[in-house]
Amino acid sequence: MRVGVPIFLFLAAAGFHTALTASLESAEKEDTFVGLEQLSELQKRDQEEFEAAQMSEAVQDENTEEENDTQEEDMTDRDGNVEADQHESESDEDVDGMRQKREHLEANVEEADETTNLGSPRLPG
Template identity: 90%
Template sequence: MRVGVPIFLFLAAAGFHTALTASLESAEKEDTFVGLEQLSDLQKRDQEEFEAAQMSEEENDTQEEDMTDRDGNVEADQHESESDEDVDGMRQKREHLEANVEEADETTNLAEVE
């Protein structure tokens, strides 16, 4: 019986040590898992913020392109307006010249008739 007590105590201490080690490893894994979960949440948030920033940047680029297009359209409209004015001026000159030619023809016809 004297030999049994030390063996029993040794086995009890070894079991306690094994249980304690397993418990600590389990707690460490849980901490690691919680840490990874928190890290994952942070990464998700960062990714969402990054995507939102990209979308905002694309919208800004699109707005700038729209403004550039509008500016180009305004310039084109001004150019067309100037072209229309030129066409109107040329049309008036042509009509004036045609009227002068008709008058000249009438004058010529009158001179021939007399």
């Protein structure tokens, strides 16, 4: 019996060691699994934040493009108004020139009428 007790103690210690090792490995695997779940959740959050940031940038880019388009339209309208003003100014100059020509012609016609009236006898009326 003396030989059986040390063997029994040895087998009990080996079994305890194996059970303890298995328990620790199980806990490590569980921690690793929980860690992976947490990591997965963090990655999902990061991905969502990244997508939100991209959407925000896209919206800002669209707003910037709209502002640029609006500015370009304003510039085009302003240029069109300047051209229209220049055209009106040219038209006004043309009208003024035509008016001066007409006045000059009327003055010449009146002078011719006066000259013709002076040279011809007036008929009593």
